[in-house]
Amino acid sequence: MLPEWISEQTHPRPAPIRRRSGHLSRSLRDMARVMEDAIFCEQSARRPGFLQRLDARVKLLSVLALAVGATFLHHLPSLLMLGAFAIAALLVSRVSLRTVFSPSWWVMPALFALVAVPSVLSVFVPGEALIRLPWGLSVTRQGAASAAVLVTRIAVGMTLALMLALTTRWQEVLRAAYTSVTAPFVLVATMMYRYVFVLLRVAENMHLARRARTIVPLDAAQERRWVGGRVGALFLRSRRLSEQVYSAMLARGYRGEPKVLVRHELGVKEAAWVLLCAAALAGALVLDRAVLGGMRW
């Protein structure tokens, strides 16, 4: 039997809608969408551009080669030259600057900038004073230059990685990375890709379920507590679900090796791209060594 109170008609009149700034709740709701667009950049990967049409293996290797090459560059102009090459390639491939410089692009360089802050000071890198600070400290030119190079190198690395990430579907990246040596890593990455995808959906549903049951808007502290609780529940649910997803994959014939539909053939495009990358890298290295190497920074 239903309890008495459930049939009592004592509902308050509908109140006017209040604006609220539930930042956490909004971010949870948007999480699925944002993550999808950030991690699974499938939108730009499906656009018919130059990089999108390249063989994923060639793209993966070329990006790795350029990233390794970037570690040999010690001067801002040569690093920026390589960065400009990556941005040009992305623009030619119909990826907008807004997509490239999304919030997630800024995270890594900003973090490294933060870490590099002390190194500009004279106590860590002695040298010519650029800006004098109290207590006999100063920002040195040498310190500032090496910090700038460090941060720029990270930013260029990010941009290079985006040449792959924004123009290649994840399944293809994983397929390209699959070799007998890398198989275990690719396996883990494949499973993580599936789980993140499924979990985001669960998170979104949980959020909707709470929305439906919330009567009074929560304050910020309650909101945080709720999200904390959700993370716990999500973790429990995720364990069960991940087993189920794995079962579903097995049942559909998954045997550990990623398989994708799009298989590009190696052709003129790939050869042209490899030459372009080699030219860009060689140009940057020559600029770095021969032209800038002799200069004092």
Add this chain to the structure above:
Amino acid sequence: MTPIFALENACYRYPDGRLGLAETTLEVRERESLVVLGANASGKSTLLGLLGGLIFPTGGRVSAFGAELTEAALEDGEFARSFRQRVAVLLQDTDAMLFNSTVYDEIAFGPLQLDLPGDEVRRRVEDMLDLLGLRAVADQPPHRLSGGEQRKVALGAILAVSPQVLLLDEPTSGLDPRFQRWFVELVIELRRAGKALVTATHDLHIADVIADRVVVLDEQHRIAAEGRPHDILTDLDLLLSVNLVHEHAHVHDGQLHIHPHTHLHEHEHAG
């Protein structure tokens, strides 16, 4: 003729010690439509898991196509491939079935794992999209679709490998009558194409419409009865004892009638 599946005293206990399925002996024959009826937690999903080679019996044995179905057997690539190609599983949790980023990829996943050539995979996906009426959403993530569409994608994903037998765990639960009718029509088509089906459900109506044979699981996770749908579905005492109907159900004109527990508005009832 060897049956597709044979369970001989097979039982399953979950790692935490809970019994999922008590000792069960059962055969699934070619081209038949078997419905597994049972209340919640009676062991339907466990039984389907055993048939689908997703879990392995903790006692007794399960064989498929004449070979014993063990973890070791399914680690053999060739056996696994032929088994997965013949046996398709629709899990109860649709969320778990949809793990690709587009509807297209979801349907292509199975055929790709079975190493079908690219053109054949594309053809199958296209045909499935048409069959399911999902062409317009082919590039969307499956989870942004409605519940009925999601279930259709999951069904399309397992049909795309053209299996010989389909194990369907509560395929219509939670969906509206229109989906149920669509599903029944799909089953009729599949039967015409010679597929065998094992469908787990607690929906007596679906059982009545699609079954050649019904097995009933009780709340002790055992087979309580097995027989032709008409015989099972008109056996009120049986259905009551396994908690598939409540005491306000009754039979007349050979048809099962289920009434709500109490009537909101009194009405006369002849029979």
